[in-house]
Amino acid sequence: MLGGEAIEHENFSSIVNDIGLLHSLGIRLVVVYGARPQIDANLAEHHHEPVYHKHTRVTDAKTLELVKQAAGLLQLDITARLSMSLGNTPLQGAHINVVSGNFIIAQPLGVDDGVDYCHSGRIRRIDEDAIHRQLDSGAIVLLGPVAVSVTGESFNLTSEEVATQLAIKLKAEKMIGFCSSQGVMSDDGDIISELFPNEAQARLETLEAAGDYHSGTVRFLRGAVKACRSGVRRCHLISYQEDGALLQELFSRDGIGTQIVMESAEQIRRATINDIGGILELIRPLEQQGILVRRSREQLEMEIDKFTIIQRDNLTIACAALYPFPEEKIGEMACVAVHPDYRSSARGEVLLQRIATQAKQMGLSKLFVLTTRSIHWFQERGFAPVDIDLLPESKKQMYNYQRRSKVLMADLT
Template structure:
């Protein structure tokens, strides 16, 4: 029987379902996303995250809706240093807009019709005074009036609701200890909630599905420093997307405060949130925490570190012996993980261009660093390199790590499936198992 796309996709997503279960995600739904025709699908997907055991805090914004409401009332939106000035007349409208959106989102999350993806779902949507605000006051002679910032967050109260399998819904209006209300940005609320909850992810949306690189493609991953550089360049453009810039600023702050990953995905492409979270390659841009470890291509000065790493495995018969001279000639094939100047992991991609395939070889990780799945990190890097070269297949030979390769999606093949040159060099006494991954 032929395996359907549904079955294949379900199987491929299973590891990510298991990995995300019990984790805390802060999802920032900007006003731009809420205006889109696909907002129903986005909210359905957020509800699906909850159904899969993910703890979800949903923070919504209303920037374009507020601006439109102000203009309809004959009021021009006022800003100072990119922060809204919220006078009395503006605030009355802002509270109306924010309140209406909260009711609309709650209603959508409560939907459970038989012909919708949320059939049978019983989602408890909780809103409340989880954020305590304080006024921004006066800056450079400009009074912000009812514009505020986060003073305190009731993390214990939020966790209680998340532990009860509820979705916590937060908007841009928050109360203060004096009983007043203030207008905050969704980005600040989402950032501070993510930081103080020690969330595993913060997720935002824009029109293009991430950060577009120089080649016109979505940049898969950014460190905070690079994201900050892109943010600076973005803000120099008069017609830049305010929502994208705001999310980048929030993501840089969150990552530097300990949130491991911030994702930016498309609100225009149906299912982009699920594709980003439950597929191997993702679809958007991740801003990730800077690390003392670096994944990079090897250079000739790394020969000593690579030899120190692979010699013990060669002596155990786990790796084929390579001389220093051979390594010097093949150094361009190697990728390594370096930590504080120490080579703690390496792997190689040997090319067989005639058959348009590559060999994943010489995988080694320092014994002190084998508890963080660095082998998988190296494999993903080699797979990416192979795909950039447009190889059809990646193969590997192993005597001990068969199950690990099978877990990574490889399949057992025969000697006859090897490239001609590799087939001639195959050691029948060593009897290595041959595994291949279609790219």
């Protein structure tokens, strides 16, 4: 979903090149464009005052002509840019077919509170089969904010409705939108990398309460919440000002913007035999540094049911194990490791909470750790140094006096 603001920006040519590259990789693309600033500029040039009702444009006959003019020029411009998007690349000379057409049938919004929206409309139906045929043929489908009705009338639609309904009807894997910022921002000014639909809805309501109804972020959030709840797995919001943002968002593990998801890309779960390779890859550097006690693959295979992992897009980014001593009602939290790229987040704390919950479910009343490097981290979370004699007897017999690990224990009751 490309708003008119993105199309006006100097980085738009780079976005078009990235779209062309995605197409060359065999990714099926439907590009939806908006024209709000271009329409407003046309209205101002013709001294025609824009009219809104409940934050929706009222499209009278004069406005419709200016909408069609703006949308038509943008369609020609985007088509031309996509046609030459692979120039100066190894794929120079490859041809991209760009197809537009009457794939969307519109209907009028009608009258609300005595206000006639005139030629402002909404989607009545989408010919998804025809769009799929074009995508199957290798074309990029390009659609804008103007659609016709069964009676042949033209209607002005919002780009977010067009993009959202297309994503739902086509059962798209992703819907991607562009805004002026790098994504949805927190109150502290940081990028929020992931939101569930209910969280995105709350953020949307906050922005609207502050008077923001038409920014790229707000328009995208409206569509993304509906799309995710209707089966689109991920909706991404990125900056049109950031060169290469589209490729970074799609091809790096953590992306660069905000994604709205039905289920998190990150899972915390009990490990299985299939996770041994990922755990070994995570803990080997720490073993080589002497931070963790070395474990062989065979030992891991025998103890895999003791492990809990956090996985992000099939990468194991954190792990920990719980070894119970039921007779003493004590458990050991061991082999705690977090991937270097994720140590500034709260993954360690999440693992600690999960291990503590498992220990309580086993009827254990205390949890201990042996550590040489993370003493303060555990103390900040309720662990206190104790004497070796308080360890379970079998663990005490195995204590490595050369390693001289500190023993810390926490009460679970």
